[in-house]
Amino acid sequence: MATPAPALVLLPEWGSGHLMSMLESCKRVLLAGGGGGREFSITLLVMRPPTDEAGSEVEAHVRREAASGLDIRFHRLPAVDPPADATGVEEFIARYIHLHAPHVRDAVAGMGRPVAALVLDMFAAPMVDVARDLGVPSYVFMSSTGAMLALMLHLPVLHDRVTVEFHEVDGEVDVPGLPPLPPASMPCPVVDKKSPNYTWFVRLGDRFMDATGIIANTADELEPGPLAAIADGRCVPGRAAPPVYPIGPVLSLGNAEKDSSEPPHECIAWLDGQPPASVVFLCFGSMGWFEAAQVVEITAALERSGHRFLWVLRGPPPAAEPGAGAPDGSEHPTDANLDELLPEGFLQRTKGRGMVWPTWAPQKDILAHRAIGGFVTHGGWNSVLESLWHGVPMAPWPLYAEQHLNAFELVRDMGVAVPLGVDRERDNFVEAAELERAVRSLMGGGASEEEEGRKAREKAAEMKAVCRSAVAAGGGSSHAALQRLSEALHQGAALPKK
Numbered sequence: 001m002a003t004p005a006p007a008l009v010l011l012p013e014w015g016s017g018h019l020m021s022m023l024e025s026c027k028r029v030l031l032a033g034g035g036g037g038r039e040f041s042i043t044l045l046v047m048r049p050p051t052d053e054a055g056s057e058v059e060a061h062v063r064r065e066a067a068s069g070l071d072i073r074f075h076r077l078p079a080v081d082p083p084a085d086a087t088g089v090e091e092f093i094a095r096y097i098h099l100h101a102p103h104v105r106d107a108v109a110g111m112g113r114p115v116a117a118l119v120l121d122m123f124a125a126p127m128v129d130v131a132r133d134l135g136v137p138s139y140v141f142m143s144s145t146g147a148m149l150a151l152m153l154h155l156p157v158l159h160d161r162v163t164v165e166f167h168e169v170d171g172e173v174d175v176p177g178l179p180p181l182p183p184a185s186m187p188c189p190v191v192d193k194k195s196p197n198y199t200w201f202v203r204l205g206d207r208f209m210d211a212t213g214i215i216a217n218t219a220d221e222l223e224p225g226p227l228a229a230i231a232d233g234r235c236v237p238g239r240a241a242p243p244v245y246p247i248g249p250v251l252s253l254g255n256a257e258k259d260s261s262e263p264p265h266e267c268i269a270w271l272d273g274q275p276p277a278s279v280v281f282l283c284f285g286s287m288g289w290f291e292a293a294q295v296v297e298i299t300a301a302l303e304r305s306g307h308r309f310l311w312v313l314r315g316p317p318p319a320a321e322p323g324a325g326a327p328d329g330s331e332h333p334t335d336a337n338l339d340e341l342l343p344e345g346f347l348q349r350t351k352g353r354g355m356v357w358p359t360w361a362p363q364k365d366i367l368a369h370r371a372i373g374g375f376v377t378h379g380g381w382n383s384v385l386e387s388l389w390h391g392v393p394m395a396p397w398p399l400y401a402e403q404h405l406n407a408f409e410l411v412r413d414m415g416v417a418v419p420l421g422v423d424r425e426r427d428n429f430v431e432a433a434e435l436e437r438a439v440r441s442l443m444g445g446g447a448s449e450e451e452e453g454r455k456a457r458e459k460a461a462e463m464k465a466v467c468r469s470a471v472a473a474g475g476g477s478s479h480a481a482l483q484r485l486s487e488a489l490h491q492g493a494a495l496p497k498k
């Protein structure tokens, strides 16, 4: 009897951005070997998400992937009680995942076939111990940037070197591979060292070092500085970091599959009537929404800029009262009531040159449209990769998670974005005049066209070519990383010890 194909056992966090980018990346591994997807199998360990909403999303992904025809199996882990005393979102996620460790152990031990990798979400990194005990390789999957990876690996070092809060540091913070980092650009989980979120991030960064390898949804050419710093051992002096496999950009399909016989989405139909590169697109991820006062500033900026726009405007989550949110921080915005949210007459005054879309939008298709000239984005890494894939320059408006770091990298390191002044002390508030300035600069074409906008547009266009050649077979850096990874997975595959 033939030996069964070694398994990639996946443990993603339940959020779509994490789950789908891990799964799509591992599907690339499955398809990379030339064996028609038969060299490895995928088993996805499904945790019961802590909210019903996330549960329905996960189930939709499971149904779709089960019908994909690839060798993807789903193993539902027994439910655990969420930690009742967690005070922070990242602490909650990391602890909730970690409570599954015995079940993950049982699932991997019972695979009945060689295991090539236990692929762990960044929040699940402490489970490298489960893999080690079972004698199988462990890989951390980084769904965010190489810069965030460098920062997390360096965090235990920073923890010893910088004994005050980062905002109390006189000057900038040094992160290997990045330009000096203003404290205001540090990711949310590390801005308060007294918080358990910070402690968890230091611990996660430390555990990354014990993985067999790290799979990253980025490309060498997109983030040469941070990736070289990791490979050269500059993030943790005196200790070699695990090999990093930058195999991106991997754009996850998520809910984007559609029937080609259907009429185009309303947003796309509207874009079809607009001139090339004339429309600024505004969209703020799966969790972004604004208070009424901020909405008024955005409307003023868009009206005064004179540019065409497509704006995805969402309303507050149902449980926006203090303390009532989802424990994993994943409360999704609601569909906006435009009559309530928008100032009177705004839609009339901008008729023909602007569209406000109040619900989930087909972002990938929108960014692919020739009418889009710029993207005001919360700077989630998946959104950034989608924008670069289509060569669209950005104005990052960070709202949560690691997005302040992403914004810094996009503007200061990669040069694909124009800066937007966000007041982090006021819930990331942006004044109308500042947004108007950034939109004018991003879109260009006016008398006051700014140099920074022209450079961002040029650089983003370059990055489109860079992204596509990185993943191309026969010489692309990400394709080569995928081959190295596939080779390492073959060599490391082992039957789990009982």
Ligand SMILES: COc1cc(-c2[o+]c3cc(O)cc([O-])c3cc2O[C@@H]2O[C@H](CO)[C@H](O)[C@H](O)[C@H]2O)cc(OC)c1O
Pocket: 014, 015, 016, 017, 018, 021, 089, 090, 093, 143, 144, 145, 148, 187, 188, 189, 286, 328, 329, 330, 379, 380, 381, 382, 400, 401, 402, 403
């Ligand atoms: C990457 O660093 C951080 C990620 C998150 C984070 O947490 C999270 C929790 C959920 O229960 C559901 C989610 O959807 C979710 C998303 C999320 O971050 C997003 O991840 C994307 C990559 O897949 C992308 O990088 C976006 O920018 C993120 O918004 C939280 C966090 O600390 C708060 C991180 O540092």
Ligand SMILES: O=c1ccn([C@@H]2O[C@H](COP(=O)(O)OP(=O)(O)O)[C@@H](O)[C@H]2O)c(=O)[nH]1
Pocket: 017, 254, 283, 284, 285, 286, 287, 312, 359, 360, 361, 362, 363, 364, 379, 380, 381, 382, 383, 384, 386
């Ligand atoms: O109206 C929307 C909002 C978001 N997205 C998709 O949701 C993902 C958001 O992921 P990202 O990492 O950018 O941010 P997150 O939502 O995880 O903070 C991206 O693939 C977007 O294309 C979308 O399709 N339509």
